[in-house]
Amino acid sequence: MLHWFWPWAWWMGGLATAIRPGLISDCERLADIHASSFAHAWSRHEVEQMLLDRHVIDVQVSQALIGEIVTGFAISRLVMGEAELLTIALDPETRGRGLAKPLLAAHAQSVRRAGGETLFLEVAEDNAPALALYRGLGFSEIGRRKGYYPGEPGAARRDALTMRADLSGLDPTPRFW
Ligand SMILES: CC(C)(COP(=O)(O)OP(=O)(O)OC[C@H]1O[C@@H](n2cnc3c(N)ncnc32)[C@H](O)[C@@H]1OP(=O)(O)O)[C@@H](O)C(=O)NCCC(=O)NCCS
Structure with missing residues (x-):
């Protein structure tokens, strides 16, 4: 989706972004970003249920001429100190x-503040940007699910890599990025 805001942002030479917790009013936009990122899209209702089920949800907002626009988000489920990153996605334009x-780093801090000690995730072996992101933030590979x-259409199934990051030593103090 090409939003009116992007040409303006290019003209300004960059995006000023911040990260904050997700709100019910974000759900429509998060469902849109999810739909433009994955084959099986989550509905607005599913995203809203995650917010109500107390998942840890962070959204990345970018300053627009008037107000702000949500440009990405990360969602984790947290159970007894173990968290799973369910998704991270950015608007394709950004x-x-x-x-x-900065989105995932801030999200890891949110998970830590909520009591998470480890953060697990699953990623397709050929998702190069995601793998670079996770490795760069200290996630290490702990397993592989063949053909997951x-x-x-017509191509072979892809393996999933499972990865883990230890959050126990992470400073949970929020920062400005
Ligand atoms: C995964 C995703 C959030 C990463 O965001 P991004 O804006 O593309 O990535 P960034 O620009 O922040 O770069 C992250 C790292 O990936 C690298 N990278 C970016 N695009 C790349 C590409 N096409 N190939 C290889 N590496 C790439 C960057 O160099 C950077 O590594 P560095 O920190 O070592 O320099 C984004 O691509 C996305 O929303 N993808 C669709 C949803 C998805 O696949 N989510 C992950 C599910 S597991």
């Missing part, structure tokens, strides 16, 4: 600009 790292993800 990818490749280094915005995912369907491939493109």
Whole structure:
């Protein structure tokens, strides 16, 4: 989706972003970003249920001419100190600009503040941007699920890598990025 805001942002030479907890009013936009990122889209209702079920949800907002626009988000489920990153996604228009790292770093701090000690995730073996992001933030590979993800029509299934980060030593103090 090409939003009116992006040409203005390019003209300004960059995006000023901040990360904050998700709100019910964000759900429609988060469902849109999810739909443009994954084959099986979550509905607005599913995202809303996650917020109400007390998942840890952080959204990345970018300053627009008037107000702000949500450009990405991360969601984790937390049970007894173990968290699972259910998804992280950026609006396709804002990818490749280094915005995912501050989002995931701030999200890990949120998970830590909520009591998480470890953060697990699953990623397709050929998802190069996601793998670079996770490795760069200290996630290490702990397993592989053969043929876990369907491939493109006519192509072979892809393995899932499972990864883990230890959050116990993480400073949970929020920062300005
Ligand atoms: C995964 C995702 C959030 C990463 O965001 P991004 O804006 O593309 O990534 P960034 O620009 O922040 O870069 C993250 C790292 O990936 C690297 N990278 C970016 N695009 C890349 C590409 N096409 N190939 C290889 N590496 C790439 C960057 O160099 C950076 O590594 P570095 O910190 O070592 O320099 C984004 O691509 C996305 O929303 N993808 C669709 C949803 C998805 O797949 N989510 C993950 C599910 S497990």
